[in-house]
Amino acid sequence: MKLTCHQCGTLLVLLRTNTPRYAWECPRHCLPAIDTGVNASEPFDEFEGAEQGNVEFNATLFWPPLSQPRVLTAKVFMPQILYHFIECRRFSCYNSILTNVLVPHLDCVDVVDYVLRSPVVHTAVDVPVGKTGARIYTELWHRLNQVESTKIRQYLAENFRVSGGHVGSHPRPLPDSQ
């Protein structure tokens, strides 16, 4: 899935200048830009075509140890990484992204909320809808709760009104092991 505007469907563009931090924004300015949290003066590893949605952000791009510019790539392109993660059917890739990227580096609530408000999480009666309109699968809720960022875990707990670690009853099918 490409990173598009929830209002008009246009591909979001990466703001690099005249902004304190890298941010994704609809060229028609439908919605507030998504702040990636990464200082726009810091260089990251560039991938040709990434901003056009032509790069598959799978685990192979993030084998540890990650250099600092590669960590910043992960943070700037975290929406694309989350889209891949949610749709990934390869168990090894899914697990590597979780362990090497999401657990240590996912710390931006706006990014998570934007992705969870997109059709990447299918609407169903047993898929919980949060206060912000975000949707989450039970499996995904548990995985994202493994991240180190307390901001993210607080968002998951508060947005989805979870108590006792249970949310809904709809397990996301586990990716096929291989």
Ligand SMILES: [Zn+2]
């Ligand atoms: Zn738009």
Ligand SMILES: [Zn+2]
């Ligand atoms: Zn994958």
